[in-house]
Every structure is written in C-alpha cells, then in structure tokens.
Amino acid sequence: xxxxxxxxxxxxxxxxxxxxxxxxxxxxxxxxxxxxxxxxxxxxxxxxxxxxxxxxxxxxxxxxxxxxxxxxxxxxxxxxxxxxxxxxxxxxxxxxxxxxxxxxxxxxxxxxxxxxxxxxxxxxxxxxxxxxxxxxxxxxxxxxxxxxxxxxxxxxxxxxxxxxxxxxxxxxxxxxxxxxxxxxxxxxxxxxxxxxxxxxxxxxxxxxxxxxxxxxxxxxxxxxxxxxxxxxxxxxxxxxxxxxxxxxxxxxxxxxxxxxxxxxxxxxxxxxxxxxxxxxxxxxxxxxxxxxxxxxxxxxxxxxxxxxxxxxxxxxxxxxxxxxxxxxxxxxxxxx
Amino acid sequence: xxxxxxxxxxxxxxxxxxxxxxxxxxxxxxxxxxxxxxxxxxxxxxxxxxxxxxxxxxxxxxxxxxxxxxxxxxxxxxxxxxxxxxxxxxxxxxxxxxxxxxxxxxxxxxxxxxxxxxxxxxxxxxxxxxxxxxxxxxxxxxxxxxxxxxxxxxxxxxxxxxxxxxxxxxxxxxxxxxxxxxxxxxxxxxxxxxxxxxxxxxxxxxxxxxxxxxxxxxxxxxxxxxxxxxxxxxxxxxxxxxxxxxxxxxxxxxxxxxxxxxxxxxxxxxxxxxxxxxxxxxxxxxxxxxxxxxxxxxxxxxxxxxxxxxxxxxxxxxxxxxxxxxxxxxxxxxxx
Numbered sequence: 001x002x003x004x005x006x007x008x009x010x011x012x013x014x015x016x017x018x019x020x021x022x023x024x025x026x027x028x029x030x031x032x033x034x035x036x037x038x039x040x041x042x043x044x045x046x047x048x049x050x051x052x053x054x055x056x057x058x059x060x061x062x063x064x065x066x067x068x069x070x071x072x073x074x075x076x077x078x079x080x081x082x083x084x085x086x087x088x089x090x091x092x093x094x095x096x097x098x099x100x101x102x103x104x105x106x107x108x109x110x111x112x113x114x115x116x117x118x119x120x121x122x123x124x125x126x127x128x129x130x131x132x133x134x135x136x137x138x139x140x141x142x143x144x145x146x147x148x149x150x151x152x153x154x155x156x157x158x159x160x161x162x163x164x165x166x167x168x169x170x171x172x173x174x175x176x177x178x179x180x181x182x183x184x185x186x187x188x189x190x191x192x193x194x195x196x197x198x199x200x201x202x203x204x205x206x207x208x209x210x211x212x213x214x215x216x217x218x219x220x221x222x223x224x225x226x227x228x229x230x231x232x233x234x235x236x237x238x239x240x241x242x243x244x245x246x247x248x249x250x251x252x253x254x255x256x257x258x259x260x261x262x263x264x265x266x267x268x269x270x271x272x273x274x275x276x277x278x279x280x281x282x283x284x285x286x287x288x289x290x291x292x293x294x295x296x297x298x299x300x301x302x303x304x305x306x307x308x309x310x311x312x313x314x315x316x317x318x319x320x321x322x323x324x325x326x327x328x329x330x331x332x333x334x335x336x
Numbered sequence: 337x338x339x340x341x342x343x344x345x346x347x348x349x350x351x352x353x354x355x356x357x358x359x360x361x362x363x364x365x366x367x368x369x370x371x372x373x374x375x376x377x378x379x380x381x382x383x384x385x386x387x388x389x390x391x392x393x394x395x396x397x398x399x400x401x402x403x404x405x406x407x408x409x410x411x412x413x414x415x416x417x418x419x420x421x422x423x424x425x426x427x428x429x430x431x432x433x434x435x436x437x438x439x440x441x442x443x444x445x446x447x448x449x450x451x452x453x454x455x456x457x458x459x460x461x462x463x464x465x466x467x468x469x470x471x472x473x474x475x476x477x478x479x480x481x482x483x484x485x486x487x488x489x490x491x492x493x494x495x496x497x498x499x500x501x502x503x504x505x506x507x508x509x510x511x512x513x514x515x516x517x518x519x520x521x522x523x524x525x526x527x528x529x530x531x532x533x534x535x536x537x538x539x540x541x542x543x544x545x546x547x548x549x550x551x552x553x554x555x556x557x558x559x560x561x562x563x564x565x566x567x568x569x570x571x572x573x574x575x576x577x578x579x580x581x582x583x584x585x586x587x588x589x590x591x592x593x594x595x596x597x598x599x600x601x602x603x604x605x606x607x608x609x610x611x612x613x614x615x616x617x618x619x620x621x622x623x624x625x626x627x628x629x630x631x632x633x634x635x636x637x638x639x640x641x642x643x644x645x646x647x648x649x650x651x652x653x654x655x656x657x658x659x660x661x662x663x664x665x666x667x668x669x670x671x672x
Contacts, residue, residue: 014361014374018562025350026555028621038350219362219640220611223563226354275556275620280611284637285364291636291661299635300627301620304555325627 023227026304032316036309037276039229046236055117055148055244062114063123070126073314077133081125087165089158090121090143094128099136106174106334109166109202110141111159111190113181113308115231115238116211116245117147127180130311134323137176137330140166144186151247156255159190164199172200173335178326180308181279184210184271188258188286191266201267204333206326208272209279209308210286212259214242214251218281228278230307238278259285268296268333270326274305296333300325359563362640368652372645373612377565382572391453391484391580398450399459406458406465409650413469417461423501425494426457426479430464435472442510442670445502445538446477447495447526449517449644451567451574452547452581453483463516466647470659473512473666476502480522487583492591495526500535508536509671514662516644517615520546520607524594524622527602537603540669542662544608545615545644546622548595550578550587554617564614566643574614595621604632604669606662610641632669636661 025038049055074081078097085091094110108131112124119126121143128141144158166175179187184207191201221234231238246256254261259282269290273283280301290297302310302318310322361374385391410417414433421427430446444467448460455462457479464477480494502511515523520543527537557570567574582592590597595618605626609619616637626633638646638654646658 014370016359016374016376016563016565018357018359020356021354021558021561023352023354023555023558026558026617028554028617034350038352040352218364219359222357222359222362223560223612225357227352227559229352275616276559280637281362281364281639284611285639287637288639288657292657299637301616301623301635301637303617303621303624321624321628 029304030317032313033305033309033318036312036316037229037304037306041229041232045232048237048240052148059118059120062118063120066119066123066126067121070122070129073126074129076314077129079129079133081122081129086140087161089162091162092122092125092128092141092143094125094132094139094141096132096136096138099138102331102336103137105171105336106137106176106330107166107170108137108139108330109163109175109177110139111144111177111179111183111186112141113179113183115241116155116182117241120146127183127311130314130319131178131323131326134320135327135330137327147241147244147247152245152249152256155186155245156189156193159186160193160197163190163194164197167200171335173203175202176204176206176330176334177202178206178208180208180311182211184208185212185258188212188261188263189255192254192258192261195262195265201265203335204268204270204330205266206270206272206329207286208310209274209277209283210271211279212282212286213257214246215257218285220281221278224276224278224280227276228306230309231278234278259289263290263295264293266290266293266295268329270298270300270329272300272302272310272322272326274302274307274309276304276306278307298329365640366653368649369641369645369654372648372652373565373640373642375565377568381568384573384576388484395454395456398454399456402455402459402462403457406462409462410465412650413465415465415469417458417465422476423497425498427498428458428461428464428477428479430461430468430475430477432468432472432474435474438667438672439473441507441672442473442512442666443502443506444473444475444666445499445511445513446475447480447513447515447519447522448477449515449519451577452491452518453577456482463519463647466650466655466659467514467662470656471663471666473663483577483580483583488581488585488592491522491581492525492529495522496529496533499526499530500533503536507671509539511538512540512542512666512670513538514542514544516544516647518547520544521548521594524548524599525591525597528590528594528597531598531601537601539671540604540606540666541602542606542608542665543622544646545610545613545619546607547615548618548622549593550582551593554621556617557614560612560614560616563612564642566645567614570614595625599626599631600629602626602629602631604665606634606636606665608636608638608646608658608662610638610643610645612640612642614643634665
C-alpha cells in the first residue's frame, strides 16, 4: 500500500510516460518546408526579458529583421504598402498589383501575429503582404498597440475601432478578417466584442493557429512541447507574453481566451494548424466549438509543420497552397 | 572539426531530439474520453504472432471480446443485425429502429477497421451498429476476407464485388461508404478500383483515420509514437499486419497505399483523426491530396484522442458528436 501510494503520487493515474525520441525531418513535405522543419532551436528562443527595456530591445531586434526582409517579399509578390490611420489607429493599406474582378469590392482586415508583443509597425504587415499577393485582396493591416507599454485591452480596442469604422463604409458581408497566432486570437475576440456592441458580423474569417486559450490548457501544449520549433513550449517566453498582455486580468476571460466565449452566430471560419504545432489543440478545440455552435467552420492541418510554418517561405508550395485555400474560402463566402 | 563531424554523424542534420515527457490526461475532453485517453498500454499490445495458428488465436480472442459486448450496444442504440450474402460475399444488414424520412432511400456501405486482420464476422459490425444507431442509416457491413488465410487482394475483391452489386439496384448518389482505419483505407482503395472499372462514384465517403500509407511514412508515425495508446507504434504488430496483408506486393502500390493513387473525381469526403493519433499524418496528407485534386474534402481532428477513440464508448459525448457530424455530412451530400 505505501509503495502504491508513492507511485500514485509520483505518476498520477492516467498520465503517460513517453520516452525521448529522435524525430527525422519528414519526407512528405517540400524541400523548402523540410528546411524550415529541420531548423534547430535558436539557443535564445525561450529567454524571458526581465525589464521593460529588455522587452523593447527584444521586440525591436525581431522587428528589424522582418522589416529588412520585407522589400524583397513585396517585390516578389507585387504588393505595395501604404501607411494610414483609421479611427485614430495606425494601419497599413496593402494592395496587390493585380486583383480578380470579384475582389474589387472586398476588403480583408488583418491582425498580425507575434505572441501579443512582437511585430510592431511595418513588421506586422508580413502576413498581409502574403495574403494580398497570393490571394489578390486589398488588405488593411492593423498596427494595434501592444505590451509592454499597452497591455489588454489596447489591442482589442484598436481592432474593434478599425472594424467599427470599416463597417460604416463597407458592406460587412464583403469584409473578411484574418490573422495568425495572436492575430487569430484577436480575430476571434474582435468578433466577441462586435457581438457585445451589436455590430454586424463580417462575411468570413480565417484565424491561423489562433491563440484561443492563454492558460496551459490543451493536449498539444504537452504532446508537442519541444516538438514545435517555432514556439517550443508554453512555459517561458510564451507564458510571459500572456501575463504581460493580460496585465492581471483572469486568463480565462473570453476576451483574452475566446475558447471560453460564446461563438454562436459567427460567420464561416477557416482554421489552420500543423501536426507539430504547439497550438494544434487551440485550433481543433475552437473548430469543434464552432461546429457545435452550428458555424460553417472548416479545418486544415499541415503535415509536419510547427506553429504557422505555412507562411515562412514564399517559395514553398505549401505557402501558396495555404493562401489559395484561404482565398478560395473567402471567395466562396464573402459578398461581392 | 573532428568534433563537429562526430556530432553530425550521430545526429543527422535537421532531426530533432525530444526529451522524455509525462503527458497528463487532458481536461479538455469528457470524463468518458479521459478514461479512454488515460488507459495504459496492454502489455501484450505489440506482440507479433509467429505462426498462422498464433495469428488466428489472437484474432479469435479479440473478436470474442467484441462479439460479447455487441448485444448491449445494439440494444442501447436500437439496432438490429442480420446476416446476408451479396455477390457471394458475407455481409450484415444493420438497421436502426428509427430512420429519418430523408434516409429511406439511402444506404451506407461499411468496411470495418482492425489493422487488416482483426474483426472477422459479427465483430466487424461494431462501427456499423454505431453509425446505424446514431446516424439513422441502413448500413451494409461487409465481412471481407482477411489474412492470414486471405491476403491482398481478397479484401478489395470482396469490397468492390459488393459495391458493384449495390450500384445495380441503388442510385450511387444515394450511397455512402465509411470505415475506420484499415476500413478507411479500404474505402479509398475501393474507389480507386471502381474508377479502374468505370463504375460510378458513390455520393460521399467518410474514412476515419484511414490507413493510406502502409510504409512508415508520415510525420506523426514518429511524433505520436507511443503517445497513441490505441496503436502505440508502427513498428511491430502494425507493420506485421501490413506485410501479411501485402503478401510480397510493393507497399507503395496505390491499391495498398492509396496516398500514391489518383483521387481526382472522388466524391465529397469527411476525414477524421485525433491529436494523439499515430495516423494523424495519414489523415491530413489524404485531406491535402483530395483538396489539391479539387475534391470537397473536410477534416475533423479530435482533441487528445489516439487512433479512432471517437467511437470507443457510446456514452461519450464525443462519440455522438462524431456520428452527428458524419451523418450531417452524408445528409448534405447524398441523394434522396
């Protein structure tokens, strides 16, 4: 009996002990995607900044790298970017060189990813440039305020302010919203907020690997821990950004963790994740929740990919295929 | 330099070393599903029978357990089962007590799972009883021949013989096909064979966690190795059944591994898997392949579940939800 009790204490009933393993790079993806999947962890990936100044340094360094890469990507995809202000919020108008006739009266609103703190300013336009270029849509990318200076609800206030303004002049049925990771979470919380304000729903949304739960809840936060080479783990940097953003608020507040919200009456939704994604559970839990609420929600899961790797390399066939799928979904569900 | 070379030799570039971990039972699923997910491995799960007699003993013992459980399940779901023969092939007619009016002229053809060797006879009706009961469909469950006595192509010959016979009297548009695991693979290979014979396509199909690749190809065969407590691993019993079934044939033959086949002109398809499923990659690879071929293919992935656990307990809400989704899909796409 004492031995059993000791066992029960050290290994709770039902937990599974999984041995260490060596994961080969899958041969079921493109060479470009193999290079992304096979990339080692940056030794500094999980260091948590200690001061506000440290946070800003980390954010600025990451943004500088992205901004440096953007001109070539814009050129390759034939996309132009123009700074603007909408309802007092900084934003970028992202325009493709060529646009299908059916997209002329459509606009996509974009909330960038970056674990709630990264990708300020122009760096935040990266996903929007890809969607404009591959999908042939005009995109408005919102440069929402972020921690450390502006925790919750600044980002959501900015997101809803731009949405509120847009639906005054654009038929909401012609309007889609998309974003990856934190931007996918913000896409969903913006709709919860729009419901609170009795604003109309957009025509369709495309949250990619959305952060729908800021707590460490969801099976792949455990099974894909240190399997995912984008995020690595929920413990450390990711958790620190969640706490910085929440600023003391209950992490299960639906406007922080929309998996706890009411998603009835949501528009058609296309969700995306990967088999190695730390946020695969975030994604499939939201998919099931939307389906249970009667929403036309569809799911794509990419072979072998960690968090949001379907847009890491514009030459990867998976990147084009991802954007083709989302563009087709918007085309099917948005008004003209 | 020598040290670097030694490192490169022992750990190939791009592979990822993942440490051992303890996986808690997720709190994001029903209590019934927690019990299933938390179940330890049967110590004998990966023993490979050495002789034909050993295979038969293993198969008979497993079948006896399932057959013993079936009467209560049939009673709970209000389903009756009747033995029959179609085109010389053994089969079961599975009929629900109540059937929506819209399903009166519809039939679902069922190919059971069981890694190509398990679930002979009545044991094979388990999935059909659930679909008839939860979905309100008449189901014809095919008792196809299996190894060790009947390797490939016996199962496929039986499957296509029944299909060929059915489409003589039933409008193929009113006919759906479903099956889990090996039965999902057989669903897809039956369609490849039907295309070869210029038979019409059915109205829709529902392969659950289908075996679309008998080789050890696909990322979750590595990432979910010993995470999945249904199949455990591709190495051992699962591989042995693949070799027994293939009987010397190239494992990449599309009629064994339909991921290498041509799926153009396939009917609407709903695919299902789980985040811990060893066959998650099998499932998402086939989903992408179907989408690339322009097929209306949709994907469901269940939180925390290993291989085909969405039908392990008829009282689990996930089991009802799974069948509701598939029934809705068939209702949407089958003729009346």
